[in-house]
Amino acid sequence: MNRFTGKTALVTGAGTGLGRAIALAFAAEGASVVAAGRTAATLDETVGLILTAGGTAAAVTADVTDSGRVRELVGECVTRFGGLDIAVNNAGIFRGGPAGEVSEEDWDAVLRTNVTGVWLAMKHEIAHMRENGGGVIVNISSNLGAHLRVPNAAPYVTSKAAVSALTRAAALDHIHQGVRINAVSPGASAAPMSLRPGESEADRAERMKSENPLGRVAEAEEVAAAVLYLASPSAGAVVGTDLVVDSGASA
Numbered sequence: 001m002n003r004f005t006g007k008t009a010l011v012t013g014a015g016t017g018l019g020r021a022i023a024l025a026f027a028a029e030g031a032s033v034v035a036a037g038r039t040a041a042t043l044d045e046t047v048g049l050i051l052t053a054g055g056t057a058a059a060v061t062a063d064v065t066d067s068g069r070v071r072e073l074v075g076e077c078v079t080r081f082g083g084l085d086i087a088v089n090n091a092g093i094f095r096g097g098p099a100g101e102v103s104e105e106d107w108d109a110v111l112r113t114n115v116t117g118v119w120l121a122m123k124h125e126i127a128h129m130r131e132n133g134g135g136v137i138v139n140i141s142s143n144l145g146a147h148l149r150v151p152n153a154a155p156y157v158t159s160k161a162a163v164s165a166l167t168r169a170a171a172l173d174h175i176h177q178g179v180r181i182n183a184v185s186p187g188a189s190a191a192p193m194s195l196r197p198g199e200s201e202a203d204r205a206e207r208m209k210s211e212n213p214l215g216r217v218a219e220a221e222e223v224a225a226a227v228l229y230l231a232s233p234s235a236g237a238v239v240g241t242d243l244v245v246d247s248g249a250s251a
Contacts, residue, residue: 003232005030008081010073012064012121013091015042017191018140020049021220022088022227027055029228032081036062036073037091056081064091064117071124083132086231087125089118090140092159094193099154107155114159115166122170126179134178136231139167143187143246160185164242171240180239182230187246189218213248 009026013019014035020042027033027050035046035057043059050057058080062073077084092114095106118139129135144153145160167183174181188194188208194217195204209215226245229235244250 002030003228003234004086007085008032008034008077008083009086009088009231010034010036010077010084010125011088011090012036012062012117013140014046015039017193018186018189018220018223019088019090020046021191021224022090023057024049024053024055025221025224025228026086026088026231027057028053031056031086033057034060034073034077034080036060038063064089064121065112067120067124070120074124074128078128084125084128085135087121087135087137088140088227088231089121089125089137091117091121092140094153094156096153096156098152102155110155110159111162114156115162118163119166122166122181126170126174126177129179130174130177134180137170137179137181138227138230139163139181139183140227141167141183141185141242143185143244143250145185146242147185147244147246148187148250167242168240175239180236182235182238182240183242184223184226184230185242185244185246186218186223187244187249188212189223189245190220208247211249212246213251216247218245218247 009031011023014023015037023033023035035043040061047057047059062069095110141163142160144157146164171181
């Protein structure tokens, strides 16, 4: 399919894992992709994969916690590809620990990246979209947060619950301006963040046989497919939803 031919899609956190899979999926369906993140080397790898497959993409280094840089990032989308039609706010970090033992540094880092970073990205994306005919935003939340809690993950769980709530609030605030906003909440997926310390992919696969009703992690491409659906015209009446893709873990 070529659902996104002629569209420009921005994906933050596009250097690895789910962000890379999402960027590749948009490019495969015709979008010009801006792959953004903090590490130039991994972004270049993502863009290289897209170009090799015949797609169109550019890498732009940016830290989503820096408002001025995010504003410039949106501007670079316009400069390079003529606009910004779709934004996927995927950048995030994980730091865990019991609520009463988490360091203030870790708490601040997770909330700053996962919540404030998403808000800043939306702030500048919305500013462009509402003045240029509208657009679509998909925030990457998590099944950990609004849908499911686990021990020793207090900062992350809190941050992702906030992303789910922020997505719905922003969706109501801006749909009348032509900006349609939703979230995808992945569970354990075939990405580095779902690996426990010292755990191999084979170890994770064995653990998932008993932890997830489906018996496995979601493939990165399956999460990307959910994002592309929400970004597509087929989801035109879907506003403020939080689509869980977690192999049944939170069911």
